Amino acid sequence: MTGERPVVSVITANYNGARHLPDAIASVLGQSLRALELIVVDDASSDASAALVAEAAALDTRVRLIVQARNAGPGAARNRALAEARGRWIAIFDSDDLMEPDRLARLLRRAESDKADIVADNLMAFEDGAPQSIRPFLPEPLFQAPGWVTLADVIDSSRMYARRPGLGYLKPLVRAAAWRAAGVRYDETLRIGEDYDVLLRLLAKGLRLRLEPAGLYRYRRHPASISHVLRRDHLEAMLRADAAFDTDVPDLPADARRAQAARRRSLERALAYDEVIQRLKRRDLAGGISRALGAPAIWPLLTMPVTARIKRLAARPQPQPQTA
Structure with missing residues (x-):
């Protein structure tokens, strides 16, 4: 790492993400915005994650590896990364996801031109192993044009069993000085929903969230993702x-x-x-x-398993009638 301050610090919490880490790291280092650092905090993984990040760091000084002594959850890992971040902006990025090459540059232009403290684009979801299956993850009408999002908007979108995922899933770019002035940290007791909680607290402190219409974040869906396992x-x-x-x-x-x-x-x-x-x-x-x-x-929730089974049955190929 050179002494020059990066424009963006990309912070990533990782736990046993070796399968997807190389592609995730490559998508960050391939950004058109070159003045960045990638801080990966490995949360005491038992796989080859730390070795993979160390290998990337040996090839590109913009990569920094921090290894947690014990598994403490994504909130603790992100807090550690925040403490180490040197960039003027902080970008939240998951270790199994991807981003388009011009994503950070476009989000930065949007934030600076619209004088926003936080800016985020839609997540474009794809199934693991099927990148062609891409589709918008969050409600598309919100992203038709640049718009401001309020605290009430984020909370209202985040009710359990709503028809669409909530805005707490956003992976925002946040002005570092505003974040630090707000004194907001991740809740380390949360193993799921920690992104929603920190976004809520940033907005409550007066930071302003702007939505960028272009969907440039690639959100990988796979069974191991903790966000799909709600206990x-x-x-x-x-x-x-x-x-x-x-x-x-x-x-x-x-x-x-x-x-x-x-x-x-x-x-x-x-x-x-x-x-x-x-x-x-x-x-x-x-x-x-x-x-x-x-x-x-x-009572309406109790019909969900039945409804889901009917949908699965309807999606099965139907047997073709035999011809004589």
Whole structure:
């Protein structure tokens, strides 16, 4: 690493991501914006992740490897990277994803021309092993033109079991000075939803979020991704994080307060739904029915497994009629 300050620090938390790390690193180092650094914090991986990053660092001084002594979760890894970042801007990037070559340059132009503290584009999702399957991950109407996104918008989009994923999935570019002045850190107790929580807190501190219409971030979907595995302890941790946010920001605007109450109800509904499903899996039919009857708000959720099965059956190739 030279003494020249990078324009953008790309921070990446990694845990056992060796399979996708080389492509992810290459997509960062291939950016048209050359004045960057890539900080990969390896969260005590048991695979070859650290060796792969070290190899990349030996070939390009813009790559920096930090190895955690113990696995502490993505929030802790990102906080470590934030403490080490030297760039004027911070870009959040996951170790199994990709980005288009001009992504950082375009986001930077958008942020500076529109005087935004945070700028983000849509995630273009693709299935692992099928890059041609790409499609917008977040609701397309939001990205038809550049636009400002409020705190209430982010909260309102992030209710559990909404029809589309929420804005908490965004991988933003954030002005480093504004982030540090806000004093916001990742919640290290969250193993999922930590990006949403930190974005919420940045907006509550007055940072302004601008959306860039072009979808330049490539979001890889695969079974090992933690964002697709939602457990009861994740839901409970998110409820605690939301309660902590309410305590830390007691003077929320009315629209954000209403959205926060709706999100809390959705998390509580998700917990009740999970309890019913777990009882049914244990073959406690009476207990499951009793819990479901006591929580009518979850009744629409109970149709989801049936609906999903019908959709899978409908998608199967139908047998062709035999001809004589």
